[in-house]
Amino acid sequence: MSKDILIVVRHGPYGGFQAAEAMRHANGSISLGFRPVVVLVDDGVYLAKEGQEPSQSQWLSLSETLEEIIVRGLYEKKDNPAEFYVEQESLLKRGLEAEDLVEDLQAVDHNTVSELMANNPLQLIF
Amino acid sequence: MKITVLLKSGPFTAEADRALRSASDMLAMGHSVHLYLLQDAVNFCRADIKDSSSQDMGGLIDEKLKVYVLIQDAGLRGIDVDSVSLPVSGGDYESIVELVESSDRVIGLL
Numbered sequence: 305m306s307k308d309i310l311i312v313v314r315h316g317p318y319g320g321f322q323a324a325e326a327m328r329h330a331n332g333s334i335s336l337g338f339r340p341v342v343v344l345v346d347d348g349v350y351l352a353k354e355g356q357e358p359s360q361s362q363w364l365s366l367s368e369t370l371e372e373i374i375v376r377g378l379y380e381k382k383d384n385p386a387e388f389y390v391e392q393e394s395l396l397k398r399g400l401e402a403e404d405l406v407e408d409l410q411a412v413d414h415n416t417v418s419e420l421m422a423n424n425p426l427q428l429i430f
Numbered sequence: 431m432k433i434t435v436l437l438k439s440g441p442f443t444a445e446a447d448r449a450l451r452s453a454s455d456m457l458a459m460g461h462s463v464h465l466y467l468l469q470d471a472v473n474f475c476r477a478d479i480k481d482s483s484s485q486d487m488g489g490l491i492d493e494k495l496k497v498y499v500l501i502q503d504a505g506l507r508g509i510d511v512d513s514v515s516l517p518v519s520g521g522d523y524e525s526i527v528e529l530v531e532s533s534d535r536v537i538g539l540l
Contacts (some may be wrong), residue, residue, distance in 0.1 A: 316447065316488050418455030421537055422433060427540060 306339040310424035313348035317366040318350055323351055326430035327369045334376050345391040352405040371406045391417050432462045434533040438469040438540050445539045450486045457493050464496045473505040475514040
């Protein structure tokens with residue numbers, strides 16, 4: 305059984321390194337045999353928005369990176385798949401709905417997010 | 431479970447909102463929650479700041495949230511911890527280490 309690592313993403317994809325680092329750690333954790341539990345909250349929910357167009361800017365569209373990590377997490381470890389959540393209240397505050405997001409994210413309320421934070425001994429907050 | 435939340439900004443920040451919301455949820459789950467205010471988060475102790483999050487903190491203290499303030503950071507910002515109206519405990523860097531070491535979970539909203 306692989307060890308769980310909770311990765312909470314609070315920052316959006318542009319203007320800082322935190323979100324990209326979160327994706328790097330999530331991807332790396334799979335490679336290292338961990339089972340990531342990724343939770344998008346606050347501006348972190350913007351990572352999951354489809355149709356982002358960073359074009360020629362210095363920034364990457366992390367939604368595609370997130371999709372790749374979700375595919376890895378769900379299908380490389382079918383017997384013990386990773387988990388991917390987005391906080392419902394954070395979506396509502398930003399005028400986003402589940403259909404605006406990449407697939408295979410589960411919307412949960414803030415109580416569930418807090419429960420994940422309380423229950424996971426190994427966690428990273430970006 | 432003993433859970434410590436470290437917060438370095440507030441009261442008007444997303445980090446502070448997240449810290450208070452998480453603390454509230456965890457208190458409701460029956461955990462013992464400790465909030466340590468560092469850097470700009472010590473501004474929660476200012477009596478002249480009244481916004482919804484500072485009022486939330488007062489309510490959470492009533493629900494047994496234990497709040498600590500780094501005396502050095504408070505002093506830098508002109509706050510005398512001994513004269514703060516909220517029931518908070520002043521501490522030094524050693525007190526942070528002791529709290530972190532004695533906690534089952536440490537959540538750093540830094």
